[in-house]
Amino acid sequence: MKRTKKERQRLLTETIEDNPFVTDEQLASQFGVSVQTIRLDRMELAIPELRERIKDVAAKKYENEVKSLPIDEVIGEIIDIELDSRAISIFDVGAEHVFQRNGIARGHHLFAQANSLAVAVINDELALTVKANVFFVKPVRAGDRVITKAIVRGQHNEKNRTYIDVVSTVNNDTVFKGEFEMYRTKGKGDNHETSN
Amino acid sequence: MKRTKKERQRLLTETIEDNPFVTDEQLASQFGVSVQTIRLDRMELAIPELRERIKDVAAKKYENEVKSLPIDEVIGEIIDIELDSRAISIFDVGAEHVFQRNGIARGHHLFAQANSLAVAVINDELALTVKANVFFVKPVRAGDRVITKAIVRGQHNEKNRTYIDVVSTVNNDTVFKGEFEMYRTKGKGDNHETSN
Known part of the structure; x- marks a missing residue:
């Protein structure tokens, strides 16, 4: 029927x-x-189309969840996050993000997506980048959708440090990798709001 | 009189x-x-005031000198450059460059100034960032003028690599340091336009 x-x-x-x-x-x-x-x-x-629906859902869902910065300051759209553990964001590369001459995405945009995700994943009111080692593995171009994953891999409570690994992919190919050392005001263990 | x-x-x-x-x-x-x-x-x-005159002079002077990208794609204003050797730029941090919450400049803007200077200093039509190790030494705030110096410290002709050290200061205090590994299409020695 x-x-x-x-x-x-x-x-x-x-x-x-x-x-x-x-x-x-x-x-x-x-x-x-x-x-x-x-x-x-x-x-x-x-x-709206799927892509816009994902962004809407994500923005509503994570607005109150992310602590270290307002969600509109995150570069890219957060689509999943578990504070002090892991986070994922997507970033659609546009013509405004690439070098005019060769159409390759400028490094600081990939850095910005990764760095702001490393800030967002931290369960603290204050999170600042101390150090970053980044690798631009493959060129990214306008039209590419960059999926970035941040994984918290360690911490040093006395030094107020959290260590985060970030990997960005386009169509499952790694395009960028980074290790971020972040300063936060308190260690994970001090934070009674988390279950860690 | x-x-x-x-x-x-x-x-x-x-x-x-x-x-x-x-x-x-x-x-x-x-x-x-x-x-x-x-x-x-x-x-x-x-x-115009001194600051604007510096920018005008710099833009006119370096427009034809920088090879790896159009000068308007450099983040910050180049005020001195010697290709394949050294370069200096200034970047005035505005309210749009800082975190709303704590007024501290976002890392990717400092990274962008340093990275684009590392690209600009290279005497080649193509220069891409392979790797960067960066250190955010001190917080930078709106109103600060960041002076960034890039020094070419080495190269590897067979691998088409150039290694560049970058230091950014505010009022002579180091706020940011970076080591950049850049890919270029040809080694310094292959480039007959330079005197190196």
Whole structure:
């Protein structure tokens, strides 16, 4: 039994509300219609595309979670975070981020994404970068989506230091790696708000 | 014999044309008038202040000199450069460069100034950052003027590498240090345009 358009659009709205991360392809297969039909439905219903939905969800979810800086100061969009443990962000490289001459992304933008994620992952009101060793492994270009993962790998409570490894990939290829040494006001163990 | 205002302004214009780096204090002492009088003269004659004159002179002078990127892509203003040897830039930290919460300059701006100077100093059409070890020594704040010096300290022709040390200071205090490993298309020795 084929659903009416109205019925399909009602179910579509519900499905996306339940799972904002569902793709147009998955919806098309679920409702037995073409991807183009799903896109038109979304346009009529004013439901943003997946990428925008991810950003919205992430911004709402992590707004109150990140402690060391306001979320709008993070370069890139945080899509997952567990304070003092791990964090992931995405950054879409645009024409404004590359060298005019060769179209390669400028190093400080990749550094900025990685560095601000290293700040964001810290469960403290104050986090400052002390030292960073970074490697630009492969050129990144406009249109690339950089996925950056930060992993807290150690700490030194007496020195108020946290050590963070960061890896950035484009299509699963590593493009950037960094080791960040961060200063924070208190060690993990001093912080009674965490379960660590 | 006291000069007329007209005579003083004629001489003032000439003096600044001859040496754009002369300060208002030096001009006041030379003409036996107050610094305030010099400022008013400059305003009447539409001669910009020293800082702007430095930027103008630098932009004109280095526009054709820097090879690895267009000068407007350098973060900060280059005020001196000798390709494949050394370079200096200044960067005035504004409110837009600091963390809202603590007023401390964000690391990626200091990194950007240092990194783009490391690119600019290279006498090659293509220069890319391979690796950087950076140290944020002291917090920098809005209103600070960061003076960054890059020194080429070595190279490896077979690997097409140039190694550059960068130090940034505010009022002669070191605030940032970095070691940059750069990729270039040809070694210094291959480049017949230089005298190295």
